[in-house]
Amino acid sequence: MSLNAAKKLIKDLKRKGHQAYMVGGVVRDFLMKSKFSDIDITTSAKPYEVMKLFKTVPTGLKYGTVTVLYDNAQFEVTTFRQDGPTSDFRHPDSVIYSDNVNDDVQRRDFTINGILMDDYQNIYDYVGGQQDIINKIIRTIGDPDQRFNEDALRMLRAIYFQSKLGFIIEEETKRSIRRNRHLIQELPMERVHTEMIKILKGEHLKTALESMIETGLDEVLPGLEKGIKYAATLDLMPYVDPFFALAFTLNNGIVPAEWPFSNIHRNKYQKAAELALKTKEFIDDVNLYHYGLEISILANKVNAFRGIAKHAEKKIIAAYEALPVKSELDLxxxxxxxxxxxxxxxxxxxxxxxKQMIEDILLKKVSNDKNSLYKYLESKA
Incomplete structure (x- = not known):
């Protein structure tokens, strides 16, 4: 996404007498010389003023946010605000607009995400975020208990930033996560699931899993506790699908209903756990046929992570290709x-x-050709 377009947008807002800055991940990533995707802008302009000036989509009017379509790009533009109390541990019940950008910064999650940048790339840091980037520290802005009670998802966000950036979580922030971890259970599981996926894609996943154990977050994630504890001991990390399949295998093959997986993913994890629990060293032709290639490879990965099989993806693919039948249509x-x-x-x-005919073909009791199968039928009463 274009930094130049964001600067032009900020200039336009300033020309109309408003303050405006880039804020959040874009500034953090800019300072770290990392790639960034979304650019968030915070401004003293009220949403109706922003909507008068630009082509917009009212994506979060309740919270003072509109999406501005500008220069072939989209920017979330939010009015400086203070948050009222929250009753759902996720969203403020009300927001109070402010003319002071520092009010807006103080309500944000972590110091590394509370740094501002203007259209001349000048940096404004009211919370010590630059120093925390240098020291590689994830720390809440202000009182961590308050921050996590405002939005309980921030506890998983801390773990996500650790998984992504490899930073350490500051001690008081970590202790607060432990104290408030039960609030995760008040959140919609869709939000928890989305954050878990992001955590499981991180380059520093092992460190993040260790923090989840230290803070007790592993205890409030249905069916994942044994998987998190086990995966944290490994040198090679299981990312996303192998992690979930491993965790549910260690959870006695149970995929808890709370997780909002698609039917495809739920079936994949369920079947891979089932197959992993019933096989060890190799997956025979009958199971390979019934479970299919993708689930067989996933089950093998799970058992390799469990230390009871070798990684055998190439062998499994070769065995699958060599199956005399892959479906009833092949009879x-x-x-x-x-x-x-x-x-x-x-x-x-x-x-x-x-079904019996297919099984006997797979067990090499009969060949899959017409003559052999007619003889086979003769032998069946």
């Missing part, structure tokens, strides 16, 4: 040919027979 005899040969009407018996 050398069609359903009609079986019905004609048996001289019987369709019924449940046909499905049962075909």
């Amino acid at each position: 050398a005899l069609t359903s009609q040919e079986i019905l004609d040969f048996k001289n019987k009407k369709p019924g449940a018996w046909l499905g049962i027979l075909k």
Whole structure:
């Protein structure tokens, strides 16, 4: 996203008599010389004033935020504000607009995200964020208990920034997470799930998992406690799918209903855990056929992480490619040919027979060709 477009937008706001700054992740990443994607802007202009000046989408009017479409880019522009109390541990019940940018900075989450930058790239730091970037520290702005009670997701955000940046979490912030961890259970699981995915993609995942154990966050995430504790001991990290499959395998194969996984992901983790628990060194042709290639590879990864199998992705792919049948459609005899040969009407018996036929082909008891299968049918009463 263009920094130049953001500077032009800020200049336009200033020309109309408003204060405006870039804030948050963009300033942090700019100072760290890292890539950034979203650019957030904070301004003294009220939402209706911003909407008069630019083409906008009212994405968060309740919280003073509009999305400005400017110079082929989108910017979240939020009015300087103070937050009222929260009753859902996530969003303020009300917001109070302010003319003082420092009021806006003081309500933000971490010092590293509370630094401002203007259109000339001048830096304004009221919270010691630059020093914390230099020292690689994640610290809340102000009282951590207050920050986490305002928005409980910030506890997982601290872990996410650790996983992404490799910073350490400041001691009082860490102790506060431990004290307030139960508030995670008040949040919508969709938000917790989204944050977990981001944590599990981080380059410094091992450190983040260790912090989750230290703060007790692992205890308030359904079905993940054993997985987090186990994964933190590994040298090679399981990222996202292998992590969830490993955690649910260690959770006796149970995928807790609270997690808002898609049906595809829920089935993937459930089946991979089931297969991992029933196999060890190798996955035989029958299981490879029934579970399919993707789940078989995932189950093998889980068992490799558990130390009871070797990583064998290439072998599993080769074995899958060599399967004589990969679905019922691969049978050398069609359903009609079986019905004609048996001289019987369709019924449940046909499905049962075909399943048995496939299993016997996979067990190499019969070849998948017409002659062999007709002889096989003769032997079946």
